[in-house]
Amino acid sequence: MEKPSITIENFNTRVIYVRFKGSYIAFRRNSRKMFNQLLAFATENHLIIPDVTKVLTIYHDNPFITASDQLRTSLAMTISDEAVIDEIHEINVMRISGKYGVGHFEISPKEYEEAWHYMYNEWLFKGKEKPRDSFPFELYVTEPAKRMYEKSFTDIYIPIE
């Protein structure tokens, strides 16, 4: 994995999301179905803005602290501030805001763990930024690769003060 460039950014965006409760392996098995749920809702409600709308995965818990059957992971899609949403089925709306250290990665599916490790253990814990009490997330700049050896652009957002 190549060392990422890291920027400090203020993020303030509304998202629609579907939340999964269970292990990360089970989440990965369900993520396509969850994405299709979000996409269908977003399409039906005219929420998709070409080249602007992004998809995120939000990690609310830590697998070393929370029992695997209780781990919460949300698949989310950015929406405009003006969008009027009628929350139905399992679709919710929330706002993500605050300051983040953002690692800009070009990685394959098998390199995600290494990228997260880098952001916490190499950048956050050895650097001067202070962590903020909020959840981190991945933002897919380009569509995630479908094959293990293919790469895509993903930003990892770490909340900081």
Next chain:
Amino acid sequence: MSYEDYVRMINKTEDYIEANLSQSITLEAVSRNVYLSEYHFHRVFSKYSKETLNQFITRIKMERSAIYLSVNNKISITEIAHNYGYNSSSSYNKAFKKHFGMNPTDFRKRARMEKK
């Protein structure tokens, strides 16, 4: 209320708790957040959840505080207790030990060892 409605209600309640970690969270507040009466909220929550509402709120607060004290070595336990709506570090310590089986200081030390 269907299971899907319950999931949405729980998601909104989790978001509410996470946005109000420093507050003492009541049935009245979480019910109001999802536009339900206390009676209706309690009935739906009990129907689907294995935890009581208090256990649910405490678990989220304990796990969130454990994440934060693991990643932020500089913040004191007293400050964490205050940030999570506890009146004193001793009441926070007690709740933490009940949940994790060790006090926050030992938990932090263990997390530090695992990072190395």
